[in-house]
Amino acid sequence: MTRRPPLPIPPRTEARPPARRITMETVGRMAGVSQVTVSRALSDPSKVSPETLTRIQEAIAATGFVPNALAGALASKKSMLISALVPSITNIVYSGMLATFSAELRARGYQILLSETGFDREDEAATVEAHLSRRPDAMLLTGVHHADRTRRMLLGAGVPVVEVWDITDTPIDLCVGFSHPEAGRAMADYARARGYRRAAFITAGDERALRRGAAFAERFAQAGGEGPVPIRGDAPASLAGGRALTAALIDAGFGSEADKAVIAASSDVLAQGALIELAARGIAVPGRVAVMGFGDQEMAAALSPTLTTVRVNRDALGRAAAQALLTRIGGAAPDRQVIDVGFALVERESA
Amino acid sequence: MTRRPPLPIPPRTEARPPARRITMETVGRMAGVSQVTVSRALSDPSKVSPETLTRIQEAIAATGFVPNALAGALASKKSMLISALVPSITNIVYSGMLATFSAELRARGYQILLSETGFDREDEAATVEAHLSRRPDAMLLTGVHHADRTRRMLLGAGVPVVEVWDITDTPIDLCVGFSHPEAGRAMADYARARGYRRAAFITAGDERALRRGAAFAERFAQAGGEGPVPIRGDAPASLAGGRALTAALIDAGFGSEADKAVIAASSDVLAQGALIELAARGIAVPGRVAVMGFGDQEMAAALSPTLTTVRVNRDALGRAAAQALLTRIGGAAPDRQVIDVGFALVERESA
DNA sequence: ATCAGCGATGTATGCGCAATCATTACCGCC
DNA sequence: GGCGGTAATGATTGCGCATACATCGCTGAT
Numbered sequence: 001m002t003r004r005p006p007l008p009i010p011p012r013t014e015a016r017p018p019a020r021r022i023t024m025e026t027v028g029r030m031a032g033v034s035q036v037t038v039s040r041a042l043s044d045p046s047k048v049s050p051e052t053l054t055r056i057q058e059a060i061a062a063t064g065f066v067p068n069a070l071a072g073a074l075a076s077k078k079s080m081l082i083s084a085l086v087p088s089i090t091n092i093v094y095s096g097m098l099a100t101f102s103a104e105l106r107a108r109g110y111q112i113l114l115s116e117t118g119f120d121r122e123d124e125a126a127t128v129e130a131h132l133s134r135r136p137d138a139m140l141l142t143g144v145h146h147a148d149r150t151r152r153m154l155l156g157a158g159v160p161v162v163e164v165w166d167i168t169d170t171p172i173d174l175c176v177g178f179s180h181p182e183a184g185r186a187m188a189d190y191a192r193a194r195g196y197r198r199a200a201f202i203t204a205g206d207e208r209a210l211r212r213g214a215a216f217a218e219r220f221a222q223a224g225g226e227g228p229v230p231i232r233g234d235a236p237a238s239l240a241g242g243r244a245l246t247a248a249l250i251d252a253g254f255g256s257e258a259d260k261a262v263i264a265a266s267s268d269v270l271a272q273g274a275l276i277e278l279a280a281r282g283i284a285v286p287g288r289v290a291v292m293g294f295g296d297q298e299m300a301a302a303l304s305p306t307l308t309t310v311r312v313n314r315d316a317l318g319r320a321a322a323q324a325l326l327t328r329i330g331g332a333a334p335d336r337q338v339i340d341v342g343f344a345l346v347e348r349e350s351a
Numbered sequence: 352m353t354r355r356p357p358l359p360i361p362p363r364t365e366a367r368p369p370a371r372r373i374t375m376e377t378v379g380r381m382a383g384v385s386q387v388t389v390s391r392a393l394s395d396p397s398k399v400s401p402e403t404l405t406r407i408q409e410a411i412a413a414t415g416f417v418p419n420a421l422a423g424a425l426a427s428k429k430s431m432l433i434s435a436l437v438p439s440i441t442n443i444v445y446s447g448m449l450a451t452f453s454a455e456l457r458a459r460g461y462q463i464l465l466s467e468t469g470f471d472r473e474d475e476a477a478t479v480e481a482h483l484s485r486r487p488d489a490m491l492l493t494g495v496h497h498a499d500r501t502r503r504m505l506l507g508a509g510v511p512v513v514e515v516w517d518i519t520d521t522p523i524d525l526c527v528g529f530s531h532p533e534a535g536r537a538m539a540d541y542a543r544a545r546g547y548r549r550a551a552f553i554t555a556g557d558e559r560a561l562r563r564g565a566a567f568a569e570r571f572a573q574a575g576g577e578g579p580v581p582i583r584g585d586a587p588a589s590l591a592g593g594r595a596l597t598a599a600l601i602d603a604g605f606g607s608e609a610d611k612a613v614i615a616a617s618s619d620v621l622a623q624g625a626l627i628e629l630a631a632r633g634i635a636v637p638g639r640v641a642v643m644g645f646g647d648q649e650m651a652a653a654l655s656p657t658l659t660t661v662r663v664n665r666d667a668l669g670r671a672a673a674q675a676l677l678t679r680i681g682g683a684a685p686d687r688q689v690i691d692v693g694f695a696l697v698e699r700e701s702a
Numbered sequence: 703a704t705c706a707g708c709g710a711t712g713t714a715t716g717c718g719c720a721a722t723c724a725t726t727a728c729c730g731c732c
Numbered sequence: 733g734g735c736g737g738t739a740a741t742g743a744t745t746g747c748g749c750a751t752a753c754a755t756c757g758c759t760g761a762t
Binding site for chain 1: 749750751
């Protein structure tokens with residue numbers, strides 16, 4: 001059942017008439033002043049007499065003049081552009097942080113140049129170079145592992161940089177995030193404290209998720225958990241992926257014994273997939289198999305059973321990143337180069 | 352249980368040394384050629400002798416030169432920037448389309464200037480103006496309802512524009528989307544065809560969702576459905592919202608009779624919330640109450656029961672929008688101003 | 703009366719590049 | 733052997749604005 005109306009549209013718009021270029025010069029002439037005065041009227045109206053200001057504003061309204069920020073940036077060496085590189089904008093984890101980050105900066109007059117870089121370092125380097133050519137006033141990068149060339153370019157350009165979603169002792173410049181191994185260990189500690197004796201970790205393929213998984217597995221074993229902790233998965237996080245990974249675990253005998261078992265996931269979406277698969281198989285959660293997520297997305301509290309997960313404050317992260325950059329742009333040395341925003345284990349019904 | 356390590360960081364980085372400005376002039380001097388030759392080497396290497404090219408490339412590598420795209424844009428009147436305005440980047444509906452749109456354009460050397468506009472028209476107008484000041488080569492807008500000022504600015508600027516996610520007979524320039532009333536009616540027709548006698552529509556507050564809801568309600572009644580069709584909701588789409596709206600409906604007696612009843616949602620997320628609430632109340636889906644979603648997100652097929660929904664091809668939408676703009680930028684009049692990408696009703700278990 | 707000081711404006715310059723036009727050397731051709 | 737043609741390069745200009753500096757008229761203090 002598909003609709004695809006043909007919709008015959010009259011070709012109203014031919015090639016557009018070449019817009020007459022309106023500049024400050026044009027506006028100034030119309031208002032009887034010079035270009036500089038128009039510039040001043042826009043950047044600091046208090047420097048222009050009220051009558052002149054009025055005439056200029058009328059001329060702007062009459063012509064529909066919109067200042068050319070490219071020329072402005074070239075002359076002033078301030079682009080009012082902030083560049084942002086994230087692995088994926090369809091992932092709520094990044095888009096949520098970005099939304100706050102941009103809102104914070106837009107309020108200060110900055111605009112956002114955005115690129116997705118996937119999870120590839122060379123790709124990222126090329127994107128960084130492309131962004132640098134726009135002379136952004138600052139740049140946001142995701143993660144702390146970059147190609148050497150990326151570091152060199154950034155250092156050479158002298159642009160304020162903030163790396164987010166991770167922390168490191170050797171930031172390029174600024175850094176806002178939390179420790180992924182710590183988070184993995186916190187999940188393991190929680191699982192052991194609740195008495196789960198066997199565990200599995202299902203994960204997406206991204207590097208930070210894998211580090212959480214590795215730390216989880218190591219700590220769970222150290223803390224007296226039984227047997228090796230299987231780590232499964234390397235696809236993008238999706239509900240279907242969570243279901244499939246869980247199905248594979250169960251089919252392989254995971255959770256079949258009387259032992260209390262827990263499936264830890266690298267994201268709430270994967271965890272949700274696990275919940276669905278377990279429900280479909282009639283396996284009680286957390287009675288027979290428990291489930292832990294990561295991220296504390298909006299849906300975590302709305303699922304049934306509600307999802308025990310790790311909360312990372314995306315808003316705080318985005319806001320801190322924006323503030324750190326603004327401080328840096330302002331010329332001040334920020335009080336801290338590395339800001340650990342931490343995380344919190346949220347106990348709910350699923351584990 | 353919260354971790355927030357103090358992490359004392361040595362203040363390694365003081366104010367950065369002011370980067371010595373490297374320009375084509377600098378590079379040229381080092382390579383023993385003029386600025387123009389460097390420019391040519393970058394834009395069309397075939398115009399430069401192989402030996403010269405080598406020397407220039409070495410100089411570029413040695414200096415870490417990155418061309419200034421602001422100056423380039425000013426001189427050439429081509430910014431290689433595409434501006435995109437979406438209501439929300441955290442909504443997969445828009446971010447999914449955007450991902451394809453940007454990928455398509457990035458492959459052609461364009462970069463994306465992104466802003467969220469919420470659902471406010473005046474806000475949008477201000478953002479459009481800010482974007483126009485960067486002299487983008489084209490612009491993407493969401494929806495077809497804009498402030499008069501927005502239309503005027505855009506027309507005046509002569510920038511190629513594509514409006515997405517909706518269609519209209521009076522596009523600003525180009526338009527790629529589908530008919531929301533048609534989609535609402537298609538949902539109603541399907542529901543009636545399946546024999547549901549009573550219906551409710553739960554919705555987010557955005558204008559397109561409301562138009563789908565209105566069309567659904569009208570058609571459902573016309574097609575012999577019983578009683579008025581309640582339309583509920585005006586919050587952002589969320590799982591919790593879906594649960595709450597569904598709970599309110601059930602508490603009000605909806606679905607309590609022997610009549611076959613269906614809850615139609617303005618998005619898959621709301622529908623998922625409905626599924627969860629119904630499951631939590633032990634109400635059989637679709638036996639007692641059926642559920643229909645909208646969007647066919649990845650999770651729709653992974654839920655249990657799987658979700659009957661309306662598929663809109665986000666990739667196709669983003670790709671068509673990008674292609675239409677590229678054609679326009681190339682100076683050609685596109686064969687169609689309005690492209691209806693249609694939609695498809697996907698029949699699954701929930702209705 | 704005189705001059706420093708201030709408000710309001712203008713002139714001149716250059717940001718870094720691309721586009722246009724000019725120049726040079728060298729090639730083959732009749 | 734002179735000429736048109738081409739490849740490789742350079743000189744010049746200006747995109748539209750912000751910045752630095754200059755100018756002008758006026759006020760108030762001395």
